[in-house]
Amino acid sequence: MSETGGDEAESVRNYFNTVGADRWKKIYGETDEVNKVQLDIRQGHQKTVDKVIGWMAGKDMNGVTVCDAGCGTGSLAIPLALSGAAVSASDISSAMVGEAEVRFNNEIAAGKKAPSVAPKFEALGLEECSGKYDVVTCIDVMIHYPTDRVNGMINHLASLSEDKLIVSFAPKTLAYSILKRVGELFPGPSKATRAYLHAEEDVESALKAAGFKVTRREMTATQFYFSRLLECERV
Ligand code: SAM
Numbered sequence: 001m002s003e004t005g006g007d008e009a010e011s012v013r014n015y016f017n018t019v020g021a022d023r024w025k026k027i028y029g030e031t032d033e034v035n036k037v038q039l040d041i042r043q044g045h046q047k048t049v050d051k052v053i054g055w056m057a058g059k060d061m062n063g064v065t066v067c068d069a070g071c072g073t074g075s076l077a078i079p080l081a082l083s084g085a086a087v088s089a090s091d092i093s094s095a096m097v098g099e100a101e102v103r104f105n106n107e108i109a110a111g112k113k114a115p116s117v118a119p120k121f122e123a124l125g126l127e128e129c130s131g132k133y134d135v136v137t138c139i140d141v142m143i144h145y146p147t148d149r150v151n152g153m154i155n156h157l158a159s160l161s162e163d164k165l166i167v168s169f170a171p172k173t174l175a176y177s178i179l180k181r182v183g184e185l186f187p188g189p190s191k192a193t194r195a196y197l198h199a200e201e202d203v204e205s206a207l208k209a210a211g212f213k214v215t216r217r218e219m220t221a222t223q224f225y226f227s228r229l230l231e232c233e234r235v
Helices: 008-017 019-027 036-056 077-082 094-109 147-160 174-185 200-209
Strands: 065-069 086-091 120-123 133-138 161-169 212-221 226-234
Touching: 008 019, 008 094, 019 036, 019 094, 036 077, 036 161, 036 212, 036 226, 065 077, 065 147, 077 086, 077 094, 086 094, 094 120, 133 147, 147 161, 147 200, 161 200, 200 212, 200 226
Parallel strands: 065 086, 065 133, 086 120, 133 161
Antiparallel strands: 161 226, 212 226
């Protein structure tokens, strides 16, 4: 998590188009080519995804429009599309969103029922996403956002949502700040982006200012993965 310098979004894009894509495709995959830390992150992240899917369980998702911004390899976008939602999945990295499309097509080839509206996969930064959706999701992306850009980013995502906004982020607490500092002292070869923790009250104020109230709250914490998940509704 060392500083890469230059334009932040550009260095995040470069990282997730190169060494980061290889690392995260493995972490968000099923193979056993992961070390203990990566396995812990995989399992923690899956818990967050499962919580979001659990929040939608029991609802008829057919035709519900979803924008999954910063979709990565499609861990959330794919199950939502397979549940019938009309999903627009995008990511700043063409390698990551390309992998999401491959994984979705593999599911269909393996016999899963295709949704009536095919998901759209696009290489786009969060703030380049446009349109109106019933639900906007942005899971574990804020860690790549500097504090001074978070309000603008939340405001933009909120403007895309007619009803629900679901976001997750690494909360800024004393314990996690220390853990992050320790991680920075021992940077791995493929941890090439900066990581930003965010104070929950700041995120919530930004959501409130953008016209959303928090309706559900979850925390997932494993040894190396921690993520606060908020479900919000337009007031
Ligand atoms: N949301 C996915 C998930 O939970 O499986 C992926 C999470 S992964 C830790 C972070 C993703 O955010 C990467 O795929 C990265 O390319 C993407 N990302 C980072 N900054 C972004 C930005 N400004 N706009 C869009 N995507 C971004």
